[in-house]
Amino acid sequence: MTYQETLEWMFAQLPMYQQKGISAFKGKLDNIQALSNYLGHPERKFKSIHVAGTNGKGSCSHMLASILQEAGYRVGLYTSPHLKDFRERIRINGKPVSKKYVVDFIKKNKLFFEAHDLSFFEMTVGMAFQYFEKEKIDIAIVEVGLGGRLDSTNIITPEVSLITNIGYDHVEMLGDTIAKIAFEKAGIVKPGVPVVISEFQEETATVFNNIANERGAKIIFAGEKIPAIYKTSLLGSYQCKNVKGVVATIKELKGFDLKEKHIVDGLLNVSANTGLLGRWQYIGENPTVVCDTAHNTEGLSIVLDQIKEQGYKDLHMIIGFVKDKNLEQILPLFPKNAHYYFCRPNIPRGLDELVLKAKALEFGLKGDAYSSVNESVNAALRLADKTDFVFVGGSTFVVAEIV
Secondary structure (H helix, E strand, O other): OOHHHHHHHHHHHOOOHHHHHHHHOOOOOHHHHHHHHHHOOHHHHOEEEEEEOOEOHHHHHHHHHHHHHHOOOOEEEEOOOOOOOHHHHEEEOOEEOOHHHHHHHHHHHHHHHHHHOOOHHHHHHHHHHHHHHHOOOOEEEEEOOOOOOOOHHHHOOOOEEEEOEOOOOOHHHHOOOHHHHHHHHHHHOOOOOOEEEOOOOHHHHHHHHHHHHHOOOOEEEHHHHOOOOOOOOOOOOOHHHHHHHHHHHHHHOOOOOOOHHHHHHHHHOHHHHHOOOOOOEEEEOOOEEEEOOOOOHHHHHHHHHHHHOOOOOOEEEEEOOEOOOOHHHHHHHOOOOOEEEEEOOOOOOEOOHHHHHHHHHOOOOOEEEEOOHHHHHHHHHHHOOOOOEEEEEOOHHHHHOOO
C-alpha cells in the first residue's frame, strides 16, 4: 500500500475516537498490552515523561520536548490528534516519522491488528513506541489520548508524570464530576514516580493527594513550587499555568543535564523546535486572524477571556463543533456582540452548520451558516475591516482545515 492507502485503511477499518466518538473507546488495556508483548515491549527500552489532563497537555508536551531538545537530547514526542498529517503524532526532535516507516509498520503487523481488532489509537501508540526504540531516543514525551487510567499510553513507567488542568470533557467516558475525571487522569500515577500537578484545583487536590499517597509517589503542586514567571513563544495568557507545570516537571527529572538556559530557550522556541500548531496561532493580519484548538468549556473560557484582551473594532467568530459536544454548556460562553459564521468541520462527526446556527440563536448568537470552514473564513474576511478581529475555532477539526 502507498502512504495514503495505508492511512485510509487505518481510518476506515478501525475505530478512531476523533472520527467516530464513544463507539471507538474501548476502556481497557488488554489490546495494547498484547501488542506491546508482540512487539517486544519497546516502551521499556526508553525513558519517558507522561502528560495527562483536560486542557494544556498538548502545549505542555511540546514545551517539555523543546526544553530537552535545547539541552541537546534526542527527544521523541507522541501527541494527538494531528491537524494536517497523521505523522505529526510521532516526532523526534520536531521531525515527523517518515511515510515509509508508517507504511512498513502497518504492512508488517496488519494481520496481528486484524486478528486482535486493534483500535486506531492502539496501533498508533505501538507504532510510536517501536519507532522511539528503533531510533534510540534519550527520552520520549508521551501525551495521553483520552483519560489516563485506561488510555493506551498507560503501559509506560515514566521518570515523571505531569497532570494539567482538569475540566469537563468526555464525561460520557470519564465521569460526570470533576473528582471522577481527576480519578481517571490520576490513573497515570505510578508507584514511586513523582507526579506534578500544574494547577491547584480544590475539587481535584484531594483525589490527587490520596492516589499519590497510596502509590508512594511524590506529589508537587507547581503553583507552589515555581514562583518565577517564564516567558514562552506560545501565545495566550493561559499558557502561564502550563509553563509552571512544565518547569516543575523538568526540575523533578533526574539523570539529565538541564540548565536554566535550556528551560528559558526551550520555552521561547517551542514551535520552532517541535512544530506545534493551533495554539493561539496568528494566521492573518489586517484584520487580525487567530485560531485556537480549545474545544471544551474550560479551554474555551480561557481563550474567550484572551479575546476580550485584544484591541479591535468588531469581532468575527468562525465556529464549528462535533456532534457529541455539549452545546448547552459551551454556547453561553460566547459573546453576543459578535458576527458569527457557523460551519461544519469536514469529518463524519462534524455538527451540521444549520443545526449549530439554530442552537446558537437560542443563546443570542446571530450569524450565517456555511457548509465548509473555508467558505466561512472567506466570508468573514470579505466582511471584516482591517481593524477587526477574526477568531477561528470550536474544534480541533475546524482549525485543522486552515492552518
